[in-house]
Amino acid sequence: MNITLILAAAEHDPLRLTDPFMPLSLPLLAAAAPGHAYTFVDMLAGETPDLAAPAELVGISARLTAERTAFELADAYRRRGVKVALGGPQISANPHAAAEHADAVAIGEGELLWPLIVADAQAGRLRRFYAATPRPFEARGLSLQQVPRFADLAREVHPPDRRPYRKRYAFDTVFAARGCPIDCEFCSVPALFGHALRRRPIEDVLREIDGFRGMFYLLDDTVFGRPGSYAYYQELYARLGGLRRRRLWTGQANLDAAASEEGREVIRRAARAGLVYAAIGIESIDPRVLARSGMIRKMGVETGEDALARMKEHLRFIQAQGIFVSGWFTLGHEEDDLGSVERTLAFAEELHLLPILCPLEALPGTRLHARLSREGRLDATQRVNIRHPTLSDEALLGAIERATRRAFSPRAVLRRSLHHTPLYGRDEPGAALRMRARMQRTLFTLVLQYHMRKGVIGLANDFR
Ligand code: B12
Incomplete structure (x- = not known):
């Protein structure tokens, strides 16, 4: 056909x-x-x-x-x-x-x-x-x-057929695992792909990556894995680092891996295998929001610990491996007020994170959507479909857009990139290779931020 x-x-x-x-x-x-x-x-x-x-x-x-x-x-x-x-x-x-x-x-x-x-x-x-x-x-x-089941990723995923694309993309894409056991209130992944983490055979993933022309994006929900999958990711990155051709790559990740030695080893190996940029779902800097929504489970924080202090420690560890980090935040939780946007931006500035500020939205099929629907707080006529107790749609979106413009000003972009430069290439043998890694990765982060600017600022608009 x-x-x-x-x-x-x-x-x-x-x-x-x-x-x-x-x-x-x-x-x-x-x-x-x-x-x-x-x-x-x-x-x-x-x-x-x-x-x-x-x-x-x-x-x-x-x-x-x-x-x-x-x-x-x-x-x-x-x-x-x-x-x-x-x-x-x-x-x-x-x-x-x-x-x-x-x-x-x-x-x-x-x-x-x-x-x-x-x-x-x-x-x-x-x-x-x-x-x-x-x-x-x-x-x-x-x-x-x-x-009545999810796919068996060893038997039922065939090598993707990318040939019909006419366009050349800057990044190829590949996935190693699907499914998420964390079950954050706003996320639709467990409903789509199940609560159990399913993994592809490492050979299948590496064969795909070996065929890529250049950079790639590992689409897994957390490229650092979770307790139970650290050994899998350690092996994947050890073997990825051993491929003939080294490639820069990117992906999204959780903070919890940085809380254990096994997880830290995944992060080190990922960095050595070329992970140059990680998008991390920090979601909120309000510990009440993190606890209520279940998101605290991916932050690497034990009961009784100072959540923000631990999260900062984890972020600094990841950055120290030479990984440029963007922090993805959702704003508009019921505990949030207008000051939350500024406080979130200040948190990102303190840690030299690239802040991606997103209005919280109730995605269909999530626990959040079901709860707000029961409480009569969904409003499909708004750009963001949640009726907030104190914040209007326009006030929240306006504050997000203004903060995002500041975060993407040329000065902020440059400062953020240059802050990371000395952290790159520490494992390279010799000064010349170290210098090359520093230049290559700094340039990468500058181009990345330049390209993301328009897309991220536009997210607050009504474009659908
Ligand atoms: C990578 C990613 C991105 C990248 C996408 C890069 C790219 N060019 O592909 C970026 C960062 C740009 C992005 C942006 C957004 N994303 Co996103 N993203 C993801 C992520 C992590 C992986 C997506 C992916 O490629 N998966 C692999 C592919 C193969 O999976 P898939 O597309 O779902 O397809 C499978 C099935 O759905 C099905 N399928 C898909 N299409 C079709 C069609 C037919 C006919 C059939 C039969 C089957 C079928 O078969 C596929 C194989 O099993 C997912 C989470 C996840 N684990 O999937 C979130 C996810 C897809 N994103 C999500 C959201 C909300 C967004 C944004 C709307 C965020 C925002 N506020 O702007 C934007 C929208 C972008 C856009 N305009 O389309 C939600 C989507 C929820 C929903 N109800 O749609 C997800 C599920 C995350 C979540 N936590 O809930 N995203």
């Missing part, structure tokens, strides 16, 4: 044209059902779907901010008589809304679902829902095929 796979993005998405990472969902889908003629359209990269191009099946992948665009596109294709399947994190979390716009709606992992959808589309017998989850799924009278 002629199949078009689209990564949906709103027209004014601030990440459009600024996101340097190759989206991995489309290559994984193409590999899961091979033997068809695939075309990829990455709307975040500025590509536009050609509705008139021949296609017997269209698969659209959507995250939170792309839902409306995905629905409009699906409607447009279906008006032309083309069968449409919708999938991805937002569709999995809000499948009944998607069912009004698609012939098939995928809830969960494409490795399990896409082969079924393609086969059924070919046979002309598409069902409305395809769900890969061990939890019961209520199809509300519509047709359903359910696979």
